[in-house]
Amino acid sequence: MTGKIITVAQQKGGSGKTTLSAGLAMAAVEAGKSVAIIDSDPQGSLGRWFMARHEAGRADGVNFSTASAWGIAFECDKLKADHDLVIVDTPPKVDADLRPAFRASDLIIVPVSASQVDVWATESVLELAEREDRPAMVVLNRARSGTRLATEIGEAISGMPCITADTVISNRVVYAEAMGQGKSVGEAQRTGPAAQEMRALSKEVFKQLGL
Template sequence: MAARIITIAQQKGGAGKTTLAAQLAVTWARRGQSVGLVDIDPQRSLASWHAWRAEHQPDGAALHLSDVAGWRLGTELDRLRDHFDVVVIDTPPHAETEARAAVRAGDILLLPVQPSPMDLWATRSTAEMAEKESTDALIVMNRMPPRGKLQEIMLEKLLEEGLPIAHTTLGNRVAFAASMMEGQGVVEYQPRSTAAREIGALATEVFATLKGRDKRR
Protein backbone atom coordinates (compact mmCIF):
# COMPACT_ATOMS: atom_id res chain seq x y z
CA MET A 1 0.00 0.00 0.00
CA ALA A 2 1.27 3.49 -0.85
CA ALA A 3 2.39 5.71 2.00
CA ARG A 4 0.00 7.90 3.92
CA ILE A 5 1.03 11.51 3.27
CA ILE A 6 0.68 13.74 6.34
CA THR A 7 1.17 17.45 5.62
CA ILE A 8 1.74 19.86 8.49
CA ALA A 9 1.11 23.50 7.59
CA GLN A 10 0.23 26.81 9.19
CA GLN A 11 0.74 30.19 7.53
CA LYS A 12 1.81 31.76 10.83
CA GLY A 13 5.38 30.98 11.84
CA GLY A 14 6.23 29.54 15.24
CA ALA A 15 3.07 27.47 15.55
CA GLY A 16 4.98 24.27 16.34
CA LYS A 17 4.92 22.57 12.92
CA THR A 18 8.40 21.07 13.13
CA THR A 19 7.97 19.80 16.68
CA LEU A 20 4.66 18.23 15.72
CA ALA A 21 6.20 16.59 12.63
CA ALA A 22 9.11 15.14 14.58
CA GLN A 23 7.03 13.96 17.53
CA LEU A 24 4.44 12.20 15.38
CA ALA A 25 7.13 10.65 13.18
CA VAL A 26 8.93 9.14 16.16
CA THR A 27 5.66 7.91 17.64
CA TRP A 28 4.65 6.11 14.45
CA ALA A 29 8.16 4.70 14.01
CA ARG A 30 8.13 3.34 17.55
CA ARG A 31 4.88 1.57 16.66
CA GLY A 32 6.57 -0.26 13.83
CA GLN A 33 5.68 2.02 10.93
CA SER A 34 8.34 2.91 8.36
CA VAL A 35 8.44 6.71 8.33
CA GLY A 36 9.85 9.22 5.87
CA LEU A 37 10.22 12.92 6.66
CA VAL A 38 10.25 15.64 4.00
CA ASP A 39 11.52 19.11 4.96
CA ILE A 40 10.67 21.79 2.40
CA ASP A 41 11.11 24.69 4.84
CA PRO A 42 14.20 26.76 3.93
CA GLN A 43 14.94 27.13 7.65
CA ARG A 44 15.68 23.36 7.66
CA SER A 45 14.68 22.95 11.32
CA LEU A 46 13.44 19.39 10.81
CA ALA A 47 16.55 18.47 8.83
CA SER A 48 18.75 19.90 11.59
CA TRP A 49 16.89 17.92 14.24
CA HIS A 50 17.19 14.76 12.16
CA ALA A 51 20.95 15.27 11.75
CA TRP A 52 21.31 15.81 15.51
CA ARG A 53 19.28 12.66 16.13
CA ALA A 54 21.45 10.62 13.76
CA GLU A 55 24.56 11.75 15.63
CA HIS A 56 23.32 11.48 19.21
CA GLN A 57 20.63 8.78 19.02
CA PRO A 58 22.01 6.24 16.52
CA ASP A 59 19.93 3.48 18.13
CA GLY A 60 16.67 5.44 18.00
CA ALA A 61 13.73 4.44 15.82
CA ALA A 62 14.75 4.75 12.16
CA LEU A 63 13.54 7.83 10.27
CA HIS A 64 14.39 8.72 6.68
CA LEU A 65 14.75 12.41 5.82
CA SER A 66 14.44 14.11 2.42
CA ASP A 67 15.61 17.72 2.51
CA VAL A 68 14.36 19.17 -0.78
CA ALA A 69 13.23 22.44 -2.29
CA GLY A 70 9.47 22.86 -2.47
CA TRP A 71 9.40 22.68 -6.28
CA ARG A 72 10.85 19.16 -6.09
CA LEU A 73 8.21 17.88 -3.68
CA GLY A 74 6.10 16.00 -6.22
CA THR A 75 9.06 14.12 -7.64
CA GLU A 76 10.34 13.26 -4.17
CA LEU A 77 6.95 11.98 -3.01
CA ASP A 78 6.71 9.79 -6.11
CA ARG A 79 10.01 8.25 -5.02
CA LEU A 80 8.97 7.77 -1.39
CA ARG A 81 5.39 6.54 -1.68
CA ASP A 82 6.19 2.88 -2.28
CA HIS A 83 8.97 2.69 0.30
CA PHE A 84 7.32 3.96 3.49
CA ASP A 85 4.11 3.49 5.45
CA VAL A 86 3.96 7.18 6.41
CA VAL A 87 5.50 10.33 4.94
CA VAL A 88 5.34 13.54 7.01
CA ILE A 89 5.87 16.88 5.24
CA ASP A 90 7.04 19.95 7.19
CA THR A 91 6.19 23.13 5.29
CA PRO A 92 7.38 26.74 5.44
CA PRO A 93 5.14 29.55 6.69
CA HIS A 94 4.27 32.41 4.34
CA ALA A 95 5.15 30.37 1.24
CA GLU A 96 1.96 30.06 -0.75
CA THR A 97 3.26 27.99 -3.67
CA GLU A 98 5.27 25.46 -1.65
CA ALA A 99 2.65 25.10 1.08
CA ARG A 100 -0.14 24.67 -1.47
CA ALA A 101 1.75 21.89 -3.26
CA ALA A 102 2.28 20.09 0.06
CA VAL A 103 -1.36 20.49 1.05
CA ARG A 104 -2.46 19.18 -2.34
CA ALA A 105 -0.22 16.12 -1.99
CA GLY A 106 -1.39 15.28 1.53
CA ASP A 107 -3.96 12.68 2.51
CA ILE A 108 -4.59 14.91 5.51
CA LEU A 109 -3.48 18.36 6.64
CA LEU A 110 -2.58 18.86 10.30
CA LEU A 111 -2.86 22.49 11.26
CA PRO A 112 -1.33 23.37 14.68
CA VAL A 113 -2.93 26.32 16.45
CA GLN A 114 -1.46 27.94 19.56
CA PRO A 115 -3.52 29.91 22.08
CA SER A 116 -3.11 33.31 20.45
CA PRO A 117 -5.30 35.51 18.27
CA MET A 118 -2.57 35.60 15.59
CA ASP A 119 -2.68 31.82 15.25
CA LEU A 120 -6.45 31.91 15.16
CA TRP A 121 -6.53 34.52 12.41
CA ALA A 122 -3.95 32.64 10.31
CA THR A 123 -5.86 29.38 10.59
CA ARG A 124 -8.73 30.31 8.32
CA SER A 125 -6.54 30.99 5.26
CA THR A 126 -4.68 27.69 5.70
CA ALA A 127 -7.93 25.78 6.15
CA GLU A 128 -9.35 27.45 3.05
CA MET A 129 -6.28 26.34 1.13
CA ALA A 130 -6.98 22.73 2.18
CA GLU A 131 -10.60 23.06 1.11
CA LYS A 132 -9.62 24.37 -2.33
CA GLU A 133 -7.17 21.49 -2.74
CA SER A 134 -9.78 18.92 -1.57
CA THR A 135 -7.56 17.81 1.31
CA ASP A 136 -9.11 16.93 4.67
CA ALA A 137 -7.85 19.19 7.45
CA LEU A 138 -7.57 18.57 11.18
CA ILE A 139 -6.75 21.40 13.57
CA VAL A 140 -4.44 20.48 16.45
CA MET A 141 -4.74 22.71 19.49
CA ASN A 142 -1.10 23.04 20.51
CA ARG A 143 0.78 24.32 23.58
CA MET A 144 -2.41 24.82 25.50
CA PRO A 145 -2.14 26.07 29.10
CA PRO A 146 -2.98 23.63 31.91
CA ARG A 147 -5.72 25.80 33.36
CA GLY A 148 -7.89 28.81 32.65
CA LYS A 149 -10.53 29.64 30.07
CA LEU A 150 -8.21 30.28 27.13
CA GLN A 151 -8.61 26.78 25.73
CA GLU A 152 -12.39 27.04 25.90
CA ILE A 153 -12.31 30.42 24.16
CA MET A 154 -10.07 29.08 21.39
CA LEU A 155 -12.28 26.03 20.92
CA GLU A 156 -15.41 28.17 20.75
CA LYS A 157 -13.90 30.46 18.12
CA LEU A 158 -12.74 27.54 15.98
CA LEU A 159 -16.15 25.87 16.21
CA GLU A 160 -17.78 29.14 15.15
CA GLU A 161 -15.61 28.97 12.03
CA GLY A 162 -16.88 25.44 11.40
CA LEU A 163 -13.36 24.02 11.36
CA PRO A 164 -12.54 20.34 12.09
CA ILE A 165 -10.72 20.02 15.43
CA ALA A 166 -8.80 17.05 16.77
CA HIS A 167 -10.15 15.60 20.00
CA THR A 168 -6.58 15.38 21.28
CA THR A 169 -5.07 18.57 22.68
CA LEU A 170 -1.33 19.04 23.20
CA GLY A 171 -0.37 20.85 26.37
CA ASN A 172 2.37 23.43 26.84
CA ARG A 173 4.83 20.82 28.10
CA VAL A 174 8.58 21.21 28.56
CA ALA A 175 9.08 17.53 27.67
CA PHE A 176 8.33 18.18 24.00
CA ALA A 177 11.14 20.73 23.63
CA ALA A 178 13.49 18.83 25.95
CA SER A 179 13.16 15.65 23.89
CA MET A 180 13.89 17.57 20.69
CA MET A 181 17.10 18.90 22.25
CA GLU A 182 18.19 15.29 22.74
CA GLY A 183 17.33 14.28 19.17
CA GLN A 184 14.41 12.22 20.44
CA GLY A 185 10.66 12.13 20.48
CA VAL A 186 8.93 12.42 23.82
CA VAL A 187 7.79 8.78 23.58
CA GLU A 188 11.49 7.88 23.77
CA TYR A 189 12.59 10.60 26.17
CA GLN A 190 9.82 10.28 28.77
CA PRO A 191 7.58 7.41 27.62
CA ARG A 192 5.33 7.54 30.69
CA SER A 193 4.83 11.31 30.68
CA THR A 194 1.62 13.19 29.98
CA ALA A 195 3.27 14.59 26.84
CA ALA A 196 3.94 11.06 25.56
CA ARG A 197 0.32 10.09 26.19
CA GLU A 198 -0.91 13.17 24.35
CA ILE A 199 1.22 12.67 21.23
CA GLY A 200 0.37 8.97 21.27
CA ALA A 201 -3.32 9.77 21.35
CA LEU A 202 -2.94 12.25 18.49
CA ALA A 203 -1.00 9.73 16.39
CA THR A 204 -3.84 7.24 16.88
CA GLU A 205 -6.49 9.84 16.09
CA VAL A 206 -4.82 10.90 12.84
CA PHE A 207 -4.81 7.34 11.54
CA ALA A 208 -8.39 6.79 12.71
CA THR A 209 -9.41 9.95 10.84
CA LEU A 210 -7.74 8.67 7.68
CA LYS A 211 -9.48 5.31 7.99
CA GLY A 212 -12.81 7.05 8.49
CA ARG A 213 -12.21 9.07 5.35
CA ASP A 214 -11.39 5.91 3.41
CA LYS A 215 -14.69 4.36 4.48
CA ARG A 216 -16.63 7.43 3.37
CA ARG A 217 -15.05 7.13 -0.05
Protein backbone atom coordinates in the same frame (compact mmCIF):
# COMPACT_ATOMS: atom_id res chain seq x y z
CA MET B 1 2.88 -0.31 -0.76
CA THR B 2 1.27 3.08 -1.16
CA GLY B 3 1.76 5.16 1.95
CA LYS B 4 -0.19 8.13 3.23
CA ILE B 5 1.11 11.69 3.16
CA ILE B 6 0.66 14.33 5.85
CA THR B 7 1.61 17.96 5.42
CA VAL B 8 2.02 20.04 8.57
CA ALA B 9 1.31 23.68 7.76
CA GLN B 10 0.61 27.00 9.46
CA GLN B 11 0.97 30.56 8.22
CA LYS B 12 2.22 31.89 11.55
CA GLY B 13 5.69 31.01 12.82
CA GLY B 14 6.14 29.53 16.28
CA SER B 15 3.06 27.32 16.09
CA GLY B 16 5.03 24.13 16.75
CA LYS B 17 4.93 22.59 13.26
CA THR B 18 8.34 20.95 13.49
CA THR B 19 7.80 19.62 16.99
CA LEU B 20 4.48 18.13 15.90
CA SER B 21 6.03 16.64 12.76
CA ALA B 22 8.79 14.95 14.76
CA GLY B 23 6.40 13.79 17.46
CA LEU B 24 3.96 12.21 15.02
CA ALA B 25 6.80 10.58 13.09
CA MET B 26 8.20 8.87 16.17
CA ALA B 27 4.76 7.90 17.47
CA ALA B 28 4.22 6.18 14.11
CA VAL B 29 7.55 4.38 14.40
CA GLU B 30 6.62 3.30 17.91
CA ALA B 31 3.37 1.91 16.47
CA GLY B 32 5.35 -0.21 14.01
CA LYS B 33 4.92 1.91 10.89
CA SER B 34 7.63 2.77 8.39
CA VAL B 35 8.07 6.54 8.24
CA ALA B 36 9.76 9.15 6.07
CA ILE B 37 10.01 12.85 6.88
CA ILE B 38 10.59 15.71 4.44
CA ASP B 39 11.86 19.12 5.52
CA SER B 40 10.78 21.79 3.03
CA ASP B 41 11.40 24.70 5.40
CA PRO B 42 14.61 26.61 4.52
CA GLN B 43 15.22 27.05 8.25
CA GLY B 44 15.88 23.30 8.38
CA SER B 45 14.80 22.63 11.98
CA LEU B 46 13.43 19.16 11.24
CA GLY B 47 16.67 18.29 9.47
CA ARG B 48 18.73 19.46 12.44
CA TRP B 49 16.58 17.30 14.73
CA PHE B 50 17.11 14.29 12.46
CA MET B 51 20.87 14.85 12.31
CA ALA B 52 20.98 14.99 16.11
CA ARG B 53 19.28 11.57 16.07
CA HIS B 54 21.70 10.28 13.45
CA GLU B 55 24.75 11.42 15.40
CA ALA B 56 23.39 9.73 18.52
CA GLY B 57 22.74 6.47 16.63
CA ARG B 58 18.95 6.75 16.86
CA ALA B 59 18.06 7.36 13.20
CA ASP B 60 16.82 3.81 12.51
CA GLY B 61 13.18 3.60 11.50
CA VAL B 62 12.96 7.05 9.91
CA ASN B 63 14.00 8.07 6.41
CA PHE B 64 14.86 11.74 5.95
CA SER B 65 14.75 13.94 2.87
CA THR B 66 14.62 17.60 1.92
CA ALA B 67 12.77 19.18 -0.99
CA SER B 68 12.02 22.58 -2.42
CA ALA B 69 8.39 23.61 -2.65
CA TRP B 70 8.06 22.45 -6.24
CA GLY B 71 10.01 19.24 -5.66
CA ILE B 72 7.63 18.01 -2.97
CA ALA B 73 5.33 16.03 -5.28
CA PHE B 74 8.23 14.05 -6.76
CA GLU B 75 9.74 13.33 -3.35
CA CYS B 76 6.39 12.29 -1.87
CA ASP B 77 5.65 9.93 -4.76
CA LYS B 78 9.06 8.32 -4.34
CA LEU B 79 8.86 7.90 -0.56
CA LYS B 80 5.25 6.74 -0.27
CA ALA B 81 6.13 3.70 -2.40
CA ASP B 82 8.27 2.35 0.46
CA HIS B 83 6.78 3.88 3.61
CA ASP B 84 3.49 3.70 5.47
CA LEU B 85 3.62 7.38 6.30
CA VAL B 86 5.36 10.44 4.84
CA ILE B 87 5.31 13.66 6.90
CA VAL B 88 6.13 17.01 5.27
CA ASP B 89 7.18 19.97 7.42
CA THR B 90 6.62 23.29 5.66
CA PRO B 91 7.77 26.90 6.10
CA PRO B 92 5.51 29.33 7.98
CA LYS B 93 3.61 30.87 5.09
CA VAL B 94 0.60 30.32 2.87
CA ASP B 95 1.18 30.99 -0.81
CA ALA B 96 1.49 29.19 -4.13
CA ASP B 97 4.60 27.37 -2.90
CA LEU B 98 2.45 25.29 -0.55
CA ARG B 99 0.08 24.06 -3.24
CA PRO B 100 2.26 21.12 -4.39
CA ALA B 101 2.52 19.80 -0.83
CA PHE B 102 -1.22 20.19 -0.26
CA ARG B 103 -2.07 18.47 -3.54
CA ALA B 104 0.15 15.51 -2.66
CA SER B 105 -1.34 15.12 0.82
CA ASP B 106 -3.96 12.81 2.23
CA LEU B 107 -4.28 15.00 5.32
CA ILE B 108 -3.13 18.50 6.27
CA ILE B 109 -2.42 19.08 9.95
CA VAL B 110 -2.62 22.65 11.20
CA PRO B 111 -1.21 23.34 14.69
CA VAL B 112 -2.77 26.34 16.43
CA SER B 113 -1.19 27.84 19.52
CA ALA B 114 -3.52 29.32 22.11
CA SER B 115 -3.75 32.87 20.77
CA GLN B 116 -6.26 34.72 18.66
CA VAL B 117 -3.49 35.66 16.21
CA ASP B 118 -2.93 31.97 15.50
CA VAL B 119 -6.64 31.46 14.90
CA TRP B 120 -6.63 34.28 12.34
CA ALA B 121 -3.59 32.80 10.62
CA THR B 122 -5.29 29.40 10.42
CA GLU B 123 -8.13 30.68 8.27
CA SER B 124 -5.94 31.15 5.20
CA VAL B 125 -4.43 27.66 5.59
CA LEU B 126 -7.89 26.12 5.70
CA GLU B 127 -8.96 28.15 2.67
CA LEU B 128 -6.02 26.77 0.69
CA ALA B 129 -6.80 23.22 1.83
CA GLU B 130 -10.39 23.70 0.73
CA ARG B 131 -9.34 25.00 -2.68
CA GLU B 132 -7.12 21.94 -3.12
CA ASP B 133 -9.95 19.69 -1.88
CA ARG B 134 -7.86 18.19 0.92
CA PRO B 135 -9.04 17.41 4.47
CA ALA B 136 -7.46 19.45 7.25
CA MET B 137 -7.16 18.63 10.95
CA VAL B 138 -6.58 21.49 13.37
CA VAL B 139 -4.65 20.67 16.55
CA LEU B 140 -4.65 22.97 19.57
CA ASN B 141 -0.96 23.12 20.45
CA ARG B 142 1.06 24.58 23.34
CA ALA B 143 -2.14 25.08 25.31
CA ARG B 144 -2.37 25.82 29.02
CA SER B 145 -5.14 23.50 30.15
CA GLY B 146 -7.84 24.96 32.32
CA THR B 147 -7.31 28.57 31.20
CA ARG B 148 -10.09 30.68 29.76
CA LEU B 149 -7.95 31.51 26.71
CA ALA B 150 -7.46 27.83 25.85
CA THR B 151 -11.20 27.29 26.16
CA GLU B 152 -11.97 30.27 23.92
CA ILE B 153 -9.47 29.18 21.27
CA GLY B 154 -10.85 25.63 21.39
CA GLU B 155 -14.34 26.99 20.78
CA ALA B 156 -13.11 29.12 17.89
CA ILE B 157 -11.43 26.12 16.28
CA SER B 158 -14.53 23.96 16.64
CA GLY B 159 -16.41 26.46 14.48
CA MET B 160 -13.97 26.22 11.59
CA PRO B 161 -14.52 24.13 8.42
CA CYS B 162 -12.11 21.36 9.41
CA ILE B 163 -11.60 18.28 11.52
CA THR B 164 -10.80 19.27 15.08
CA ALA B 165 -8.48 16.93 16.97
CA ASP B 166 -9.85 15.78 20.31
CA THR B 167 -6.31 15.62 21.68
CA VAL B 168 -4.88 18.89 22.97
CA ILE B 169 -1.09 19.24 23.09
CA SER B 170 -0.17 21.07 26.27
CA ASN B 171 2.57 23.64 26.79
CA ARG B 172 5.27 21.42 28.33
CA VAL B 173 9.02 22.03 28.57
CA VAL B 174 9.77 18.42 27.65
CA TYR B 175 8.75 19.02 24.03
CA ALA B 176 11.52 21.59 23.53
CA GLU B 177 14.01 19.57 25.57
CA ALA B 178 13.38 16.42 23.54
CA MET B 179 13.72 18.25 20.21
CA GLY B 180 17.06 19.71 21.26
CA GLN B 181 18.34 16.23 22.06
CA GLY B 182 17.10 14.69 18.80
CA LYS B 183 14.49 12.71 20.68
CA SER B 184 10.74 12.32 20.69
CA VAL B 185 8.76 13.02 23.85
CA GLY B 186 8.08 9.29 24.02
CA GLU B 187 11.81 8.66 24.22
CA ALA B 188 12.44 11.49 26.68
CA GLN B 189 9.61 10.57 29.08
CA ARG B 190 8.08 7.32 27.91
CA THR B 191 5.21 7.25 30.40
CA GLY B 192 4.85 11.01 30.89
CA PRO B 193 1.80 13.06 29.96
CA ALA B 194 3.48 14.57 26.88
CA ALA B 195 4.15 11.11 25.45
CA GLN B 196 0.56 10.11 26.17
CA GLU B 197 -0.71 13.22 24.37
CA MET B 198 1.36 12.51 21.28
CA ARG B 199 0.31 8.87 21.16
CA ALA B 200 -3.34 9.88 21.49
CA LEU B 201 -3.00 12.42 18.68
CA SER B 202 -1.23 9.90 16.46
CA LYS B 203 -4.11 7.45 16.93
CA GLU B 204 -6.55 10.12 15.80
CA VAL B 205 -4.41 10.83 12.76
CA PHE B 206 -3.99 7.13 11.89
CA LYS B 207 -7.75 6.62 12.16
CA GLN B 208 -8.37 9.54 9.84
CA LEU B 209 -5.91 8.11 7.31
CA GLY B 210 -7.13 4.52 7.66
CA LEU B 211 -3.73 3.28 8.88
